[in-house]
Amino acid sequence: MPDLASRAVDARELMDDPQADDRMLERTYARFAPVNAVVSGWRGVYRRDIRPLARRKGVLRVLDVGAGGGDLARALQRRLRADGCVARVTALDLDERAIRWAATRSGSHGVRWLCASTADLVRDGEEFDVVLSNHLLHHLTGQELSSLLDDSRLLTAPGGLVIHSDIARGRTAYALFAAATLPLAGTLLADSFIRADGLTSIRRSYTAGELAAAAGDGWRVEQRMPARLLLRTEQDDARP
Template sequence: MDKPDCDPRRLDNTYRQFGAVNRAVSGWRRLYLRELRPLLSVAPTTILDIGCGGGDIAVMLARWALRDGLVLDVTGIDPDPRAIGFALRRPPVRGVQFRQAHSSALIREGAVFDVVISNHVLHHLTPGELGVLLDHSGKLARNKALHNDLRRSRLAFALFGVATLPLPASFIREDGLTSIRRSYTPAELTAAAPAGWRVEAGAPFHQILALRRT
């Protein structure tokens, strides 16, 4: 799906199916309850979702906050126009906005957010790009940064391969299997992260690279 000439219909189906897949496996409900909801109040809390893709995580978090009667403003950014195009076609959700941008643009603008997050982004990056992402996250996050990513595992590879066989006409299965192969072990991610960042356990077959101000 990263190829610029990939089938647009399959790509749209992939963004559409990501919502169900992420709800099932990525662990954001637990992260919302443990990491985000304690920060929320009637005053807006701001979140930046870097590499937001089709926008499902941003929308999911905002809807949970709305159901809890809390105020959450989520900005999703992605440099890929196809991803942002899909996100902007979503039905509007209060407190969610999307823009095609790289995190460097927000730094130039002097933007700051209470929390910076990403989902399944780290394994896509070269070592240099990972360093840039973490540097930018530290500059953009007022309170904490949480990068949720896959943890490489043979069992995860086998289970995901079987579980995604029924998903039709999308890149979910092939992209997911490639992502698991590319992802870090906890020791590898710890070694790659600069001082101040900590690798924490996440949902099954997931890990969080976290930076906390307090």
């Protein structure tokens, strides 16, 4: 097992390489949905936070930052509509490859797919009731993280919330992911970056204390199982 005492900030995920194999990249996007269904815990967040807000708002505007293959954006739109809520979901990613692939998948109709940055949306005066991300924070430099958090607040409407979900670095998380994915390496996860990049992601991720320190005032970190961190803040009902 690698040393997990500190973040492996110099480690790079294979799928982030602009020259990454297109076939493997697309297989990686396609495997996000089943993997995230097991490890990312968004069902609980949806029931506790997102659905109640949607019922109060009537129309819920959601921004998924770093949407990747788009599985979370599609799932949120599907669940909100099934619960009788009007959903306006925007999926944002800086990687044109991800947006191009995600926008053509089944269930993508009705989601707005944008290859852009949060700064672009701030500049355009956009506003959302929920700003969220999944497995994005550990990819960012310190300055990129700070900019994302600032933009997240600027993009959130009064009464809205921000939830950035990521992995909690630790020996247990690393060992569990390594063990769970090994039997699937030659089948479900074959010819994808899921296993290699997942292990790198854990090495690059924060502990709860590190993330709280990096985020600063106005943000709180929730520890969830299995090995999850939720970085969140709520926007006041009225703001200057």
